Amino acid sequence: MTIASVTQLICFVALSLTLVVGSLGVVLLPNIVYSAFLLAGVFLSVAGLYLMLNASFVAAAQVLVYVGAVNVLILFAIMLVNKKEEMAEIPGLLLRRVLSGAVCLGLFLLILRVDLTTPWAVPGPAPLADDSALLIGIHLFSDYLLPFELASVLLLMAMIGAIVLARRDVFSSDVITGEPADQGLLEKERTPLLLESTAGETTLLEKV
Amino acid sequence: MSTAGSALAVVGPGLDLQSSFTSAMEGFGLSQGTAHLLWLPLPMLLVLVAAVIGVLVNVWLERKISAAVQQRIGPEYAGALGVLQPMADGLKLLFKEDVIPRRADGLLFTLGPVLVLVPVILSWLVVPFGQNLLISDVGIGVFLWIALSSIQPIGLLMSGYASNNKYSLLGGLRAAAQSISYEIPLALAVLAVVMMSNSLSTVDIVNQQSGAGILSWNIWRQPVGFLIFWICALAECERLPFDLPEAEEELVAGYQTEYAGMKFALFYLGSYINLVLSALLVAVLYLGGWGFPIPVEWLAGAIGQSVDAPLVQLITGSLGIVMTVLKAYLLVFIAILLRWTLPRVRIDQLLDLGWKFLLPIALVNLLVTAGLKLAFPAFFGG
Numbered sequence: 001m002t003i004a005s006v007t008q009l010i011c012f013v014a015l016s017l018t019l020v021v022g023s024l025g026v027v028l029l030p031n032i033v034y035s036a037f038l039l040a041g042v043f044l045s046v047a048g049l050y051l052m053l054n055a056s057f058v059a060a061a062q063v064l065v066y067v068g069a070v071n072v073l074i075l076f077a078i079m080l081v082n083k084k085e086e087m088a089e090i091p092g093l094l095l096r097r098v099l100s101g102a103v104c105l106g107l108f109l110l111i112l113r114v115d116l117t118t119p120w121a122v123p124g125p126a127p128l129a130d131d132s133a134l135l136i137g138i139h140l141f142s143d144y145l146l147p148f149e150l151a152s153v154l155l156l157m158a159m160i161g162a163i164v165l166a167r168r169d170v171f172s173s174d175v176i177t178g179e180p181a182d183q184g185l186l187e188k189e190r191t192p193l194l195l196e197s198t199a200g201e202t203t204l205l206e207k208v
Numbered sequence: 209m210s211t212a213g214s215a216l217a218v219v220g221p222g223l224d225l226q227s228s229f230t231s232a233m234e235g236f237g238l239s240q241g242t243a244h245l246l247w248l249p250l251p252m253l254l255v256l257v258a259a260v261i262g263v264l265v266n267v268w269l270e271r272k273i274s275a276a277v278q279q280r281i282g283p284e285y286a287g288a289l290g291v292l293q294p295m296a297d298g299l300k301l302l303f304k305e306d307v308i309p310r311r312a313d314g315l316l317f318t319l320g321p322v323l324v325l326v327p328v329i330l331s332w333l334v335v336p337f338g339q340n341l342l343i344s345d346v347g348i349g350v351f352l353w354i355a356l357s358s359i360q361p362i363g364l365l366m367s368g369y370a371s372n373n374k375y376s377l378l379g380g381l382r383a384a385a386q387s388i389s390y391e392i393p394l395a396l397a398v399l400a401v402v403m404m405s406n407s408l409s410t411v412d413i414v415n416q417q418s419g420a421g422i423l424s425w426n427i428w429r430q431p432v433g434f435l436i437f438w439i440c441a442l443a444e445c446e447r448l449p450f451d452l453p454e455a456e457e458e459l460v461a462g463y464q465t466e467y468a469g470m471k472f473a474l475f476y477l478g479s480y481i482n483l484v485l486s487a488l489l490v491a492v493l494y495l496g497g498w499g500f501p502i503p504v505e506w507l508a509g510a511i512g513q514s515v516d517a518p519l520v521q522l523i524t525g526s527l528g529i530v531m532t533v534l535k536a537y538l539l540v541f542i543a544i545l546l547r548w549t550l551p552r553v554r555i556d557q558l559l560d561l562g563w564k565f566l567l568p569i570a571l572v573n574l575l576v577t578a579g580l581k582l583a584f585p586a587f588f589g590g
């Protein structure tokens with residue numbers, strides 16, 4: 001065994017261990033913040049596996065998109081609504097857990113069977129090394145153009161949906177006047193409340 | 209690829225320390241594998257030492273320049289002109305008690321600073337000081353740096369959350385928001401440069417600028433991109449005017465509030481290494497990297513020497529390192545001056561600048577670069 005292959009083996013074992021243990025932790029840990037941080041570790045070890053497959057561009061993209069964007073946003077959302085609330089007791093929790101565990105185990109066995117019965121080509125196709133970014137670009141703009149564009153349309157829809165949900169007031173109308181209740185109107189509605197309270201205070205003062 | 213090949217022919221192979229080292233070790237009777245194994249840790253250690261020394265210099269500069277800006281003298285007793293002051297600072301931090309607040313999350317509290325520092329040091333992998341003077345000329349080059357720098361906010365969020373302190377949490381959240389907002393214009397500015405040099409590799413990017421000395425540097429072809437990159441790099445480093453995550457007047461010290469001793473030192477190191485790294489990358493992407501303002505080939509030709517002569521190679525190699533460091537520290541100087549002259553922006557102004565100004569400008573810059581590349585392939589890398 002050469003030094004390179006030993007290093008490769010050690011890296012593979014370490015990455016796979018962090019991947020498996022980390023993803024079990026993501027699912028099983030009760031603290032959601034720990035799960036989110038572990039998810040970052042899982043994404044990083046997946047990137048490491050890509051690196052071992054000589055797909056350095058995909059690995060860097062994995063880190064940038066999943067760790068740098070998706071995971072940071074997940075953490076951001078968790079920390080913005082960081083409420084420690086007691087969950088209501090769910091009836092039949094044990095049965096639910098057993099059932100979902102059984103479904104997961106079944107899926108795992110299915111994948112394992114596929115893995116064992118597929119005649120994998122060993123060694124796989126020759127690595128592209130540094131040309132991979134170039135080839136990915138060529139494919140994205142030729143035979144994979146339609147899926148690529150569809151994916152971007154999907155993302156656009158998700159973004160518009162998020163805006164609609166976040167600023168629902170823009171798209172609804174005032175109940176009494178029938179006018180569109182935009183941000184300005186909402187603020188106007190808030191001002192009388194303040195005025196009322198000050199008016200109340202003045203009346204109080206007058207009484208005194 | 210053809211442009212890179214022709215540029216290589218112009219620059220020449222330069223110093224190749226690795227092959228010299230391995231052949232010397234083989235001369236001592238070691239096998240090739242052992243020689244390679246002996247070589248491997250050397251550049252990594254060298255770069256680590258260079259990064260830490262860079263930070264020490266940076267801290268001294270910061271103290272001296274801030275003193276000069278405020279018409280003080282600054283440190284002067286520790287060594288001549290106070291050059292040993294950063295060492296004293298570092299030693300003090302080393303010997304301080306390591307405090308973990310009682311209600312804090314010990315594990316995440318410890319892991320946070322590590323996660324902030326490690327990606328920054330890893331990014332030095334792609335910083336070139338010469339044709340062969342970098343740890344690894346990976347094909348994805350600057351993209352690796354962009355990807356690695358996106359890990360940092362996780363460490364900041366982690367330490368902000370684990371400190372169990374509202375200032376820390378707010379600081380961590382601000383750091384994450386700022387980092388996400390400024391990563392996009394930064395990446396778009398880099399993309400314009402990458403498009404001109406047809407490669408993500410930092411060595412290729414420098415070679416593409418080495419045709420006519422100072423005139424062929426990217427700053428003339430990408431002035432807008434240079435400004436966008438510099439603003440975003442300052443924001444990514446959390447330097448003033450963008451140091452909102454640790455704004456003293458509002459948040460005590462942001463995510464660093466609860467940290468003391470060596471863990472605080474890791475944050476400190478991380479932010480300064482990041483500043484030096486950003487300055488180095490600006491030098492690589494826009495200021496011709498290790499290139500001398502007048503091409504060394506012309507100079508060598510003027511005194512009638514071949515570029516490949518060993519002595520000339522040694523001199524050009526050293527000149528390259530000096531030029532890279534000089535350009536980087538010029539930018540660090542500008543960053544320090546900015547810190548002591550500009551007021552801090554508000555968080556809404558920061559996000560407005562990122563999303564409503566820099567992002568559209570960066571997109572337009574990319575589009576214009578693409579158009580110019582098609583129209584004038586000779587000047588904009590066809």
